[in-house]
Amino acid sequence: MIEPLRVINWATGHTGRMVVRAVAERPNYRIVGAFVYNPDKVGRDLGDICGIEPLGVVATNDRQQIMDTPADCVLFLAGAENDVPGSIADICALLASGKNVVTTAANFIYPRSLGAETEAAITKACMDGGTTFHGLGIMPGFFAESLPLLMSKLARRVDCVIASETLAYDKYPSAYQMFDLMGFGFAPDDPTPAFANVELVGETWRHSGMLMADALGLPIDRIENFRDVIVTDRDLNVAAGTIRAGTVGAMNFGVRVISGGEVRIVLQHFTRMADHLAPQWPRGHGWLLEMQGEPEIRARIEIGAHDSVMPTDDACMATAMHAIHAVPYVVAAAPGILTLAAVPPLWGVDAFHVGRAAASAVTQHESGHV
Missing domain, CATH: 3.40.50.720 (NAD(P)-binding Rossmann-like Domain)
Known part of the structure; x- marks a missing residue:
């Protein structure tokens, strides 16, 4: 035995x-x-x-x-x-x-x-x-590294790999993580929340970007950090507290790996506190993997049941x-x-x-x- x-x-x-x-x-x-x-x-x-x-x-x-x-x-x-x-x-x-x-x-x-x-x-x-x-992890730790590397076996040419995570946090109860860390409920230009510092935001994905680039033999010119926010047009009552109209209600953040003067890898997260916010961004609870090149390859992976009470769980x-x-x-x-x-x-x-x-x-x- x-x-x-x-x-x-x-x-x-x-x-x-x-x-x-x-x-x-x-x-x-x-x-x-x-x-x-x-x-x-x-x-x-x-x-x-x-x-x-x-x-x-x-x-x-x-x-x-x-x-x-x-x-x-x-x-x-x-x-x-x-x-x-x-x-x-x-x-x-x-x-x-x-x-x-x-x-x-x-x-x-x-x-x-x-x-x-x-x-x-x-x-x-x-x-x-x-x-x-x-x-390891989920993203980072799986969808931003293991799965794109596996998908690359199917490609004749890869111009850019984009790994996106989409999760709603309206049911997530941590006021510290939602407000003090990520910056929901703050004015877009308020420097108070930790994620107002895009260098800190980049620490979530920078490590995965370097791993991917090294594994794929891409020399890194630089890694760009970004954070884009959308304000809510109405008060939102969510599990972590109240988000007032005119403050951040949705955000997209991540990193871009630049190699040879071009964006070759994008690792990012989309989240919103209400369904009507940022309609131009991907929706759902899960991950979207895009491999631009020949052939074009896309994979959408959702997690949890459609009526899941807590997708983040x-x-x-x-x-x-x-x-x-x-x-x-x-x-x-x-x-x-x-x-x-x-x-x-x-x-x-x-x-x-x-x-x-x-x-x-x-x-x-x-x-x-x-």
């Missing part, structure tokens, strides 16, 4: 809790540790934190305890953009302690984009621990499962940094063996119905 892979869950935010619930229902994994940032979660059973039956794993904020816990892989699910140097230090310590690391942090999709010093530090930690580092679940399914090939990989351009073929085989009843029960926990 094959021994289950031992995993440690690092951070129990929204996506982190989804990871725990999905790992717990799979016999080929065993959770052996949990790191949390919130002191109110310390000492609690991980299952209790995540809304399922007790797992016999007590959450801790003691980093050394985690380093001393034998494990095959750490699922690093922290919001690393809030403390990039601290997250890099934690990841390097985990790798050097003999644990492979899979992370969903957008900043770590492509360590080379963080500079030679950071890339060298992660590589050294992998060599010291005999381990592998792998960054569906995207978080997809992110969680991408990380979980990566664990076996990361554990089996040679020591070093494994990028999305180098992963072996991967299938979600175990997803075909999870009973509908179990999955339904987890969904009810997530929606607060039980």
